[in-house]
Amino acid sequence: xxxxxxxxxxxxxxxxxxxKEYIRRGQVMVNGAVCKKPEQKVAEEDLVCLNGQxxxxxxxRYYMLHKPQGVVTATEDSRDRTVLDxxxxxxxAHISPVGRLDKDTEGLLLLTNDGELAHRLLSPKxxxxxxxxxxxxxxxxxxxxxxxxxxxxxxxxxxxxxxKACLSPDGELLLTIREGRYxxxxxxxQAVGNQVVYLKxxxxxxxxxxxxxxxxxxxxxxxxxxxxxxxxxxx
Ligand code: URA
Numbered sequence: 001x002x003x004x005x006x007x008x009x010x011x012x013x014x015x016x017x018x019x020k021e022y023i024r025r026g027q028v029m030v031n032g033a034v035c036k037k038p039e040q041k042v043a044e045e046d047l048v049c050l051n052g053q054x055x056x057x058x059x060x061r062y063y064m065l066h067k068p069q070g071v072v073t074a075t076e077d078s079r080d081r082t083v084l085d086x087x088x089x090x091x092x093a094h095i096s097p098v099g100r101l102d103k104d105t106e107g108l109l110l111l112t113n114d115g116e117l118a119h120r121l122l123s124p125k126x127x128x129x130x131x132x133x134x135x136x137x138x139x140x141x142x143x144x145x146x147x148x149x150x151x152x153x154x155x156x157x158x159x160x161x162x163x164k165a166c167l168s169p170d171g172e173l174l175l176t177i178r179e180g181r182y183x184x185x186x187x188x189x190q191a192v193g194n195q196v197v198y199l200k201x202x203x204x205x206x207x208x209x210x211x212x213x214x215x216x217x218x219x220x221x222x223x224x225x226x227x228x229x230x231x232x233x234x235x
Contacts, residue, residue, distance in 0.1 A: 004030065005038035007048060009091040011055045012220065016091060027051050060114040061095065062221040062229070063087060066213045067109045067201075073100035083109060087218055098122065098204075099180050107132075107201030108209040110229075111218075120233035121205060127161070127178035128205045128232055132185050134173040135198035144192040148175060152191035156181065160188055174202075205232035 002010075008019040008028065020038045022028055028035055029049045030042055042048060048055045065083055067073070072080045075096055080103065084092050094113040099122050101109055112118055121128050145166065151159040164176040177184060186196045202209050206228040213219060221229070 001041040001043050003038065004028065004035060004040040004042050004048070007042055008050060008055060009093075010059065010061070012061055012090045013050055013055060014089065014091065016093075022050060060112065060117075061090075062110065062112045062114065062117075062226055063090075063095070063218050064207060064209070064213070064221060064225075065109045065111060065218040066209060066215050067101055067106050068215045069104050069106050072103050073097045073109065083111065086216055087111065101201060102183065102186075102199070105199045105201065106215060107199075108204050108207065109201070110204055110207060110221075117229065117233065121229070122180060123233075124179060126233055129176050129178055129203070130180065130201060130205075131174060131176040131203040133168075133198075133200045133202055134175055134185060134189065134196055136173060136189055137195040137197055138193075139171055140167065140173055140192070140194065144194070145173075147192050148173075148188055152188055154181070154184070154187035154191050160184070163188075205229055 005016055005019050005023060008014070008022070009016045013019060014022065023038045024036055026034045026036060027050055030040065031047050065086060067083055070081070071086065072082050074082045075084050076082060083097050084095065087095065095111050096113070096118065098110040098112060098118040101107065120126060148165040149163055151162055153159050161178055163178070166174050168174060175185060175188070185199055189196050207225060
């Protein structure tokens with residue numbers, strides 16, 4: 001059993017204080033009857049509706065964010081805006097980013113309160129692919145591409161694992177790596193005598209950054225996206 005206000009907040013319908021207000025205003029029904037008590041205990045099988053819409057009890061919540069540059073991948077920061085600050089209008093308690101993108105990197109970031117899935121996605125053993133669009137200071141040669149693909153020395157104990165590297169018609173690098181080492185893409189480009197001038201993550205495992213998700217916007221993952229992510233780490 002769970003408190004009604006917690007269920008509504010966990011389902012992402014608003015912050016705890018916002019959902020208490022919805023309940024007090026009579027916008028919430030439990031099994032067809034208006035319930036004005038936020039502390040009312042409900043079970044998973046109870047039918048809870050907010051403004052006539054059914055609300056499921058989702059223990060785990062998953063969001064994708066189109067991270068802009070200038071925002072830090074953290075849950076709190078004394079100086080900078082964080083990725084969590086961009087998840088407006090939902091209850092962000094226990095939601096954390098899965099891995100990190102640098103402050104000047106933009107693109108796809110997954111956030112969830114499902115610690116087990118996050119752990120598996122980040123585990124070095126699982127080799128979940130991440131694809132980046134990279135603009136470099138200087139053009140890349142075939143030799144550079146082969147070196148990035150084979151593995152380069154970035155100053156760690158081991159060279160990078162094999163990756164996929166190809167150029168788009170306008171000379172941008174599409175680099176798919178299976179690890180997530182600190183500043184990995186930037187260090188890989190440095191290893192071939194170049195510099196990253198713009199970096200964007202396009203995919204993470206089976207998850208793709210949708211073209212219609214504007215910079216700074218987020219949305220919950222669909223059921224299908226959630227299932228595909230679980231599949232990515234089931235191997
Ligand atoms: N590699 C980097 O260097 N930076 C990122 O933000 C992500 C991958």
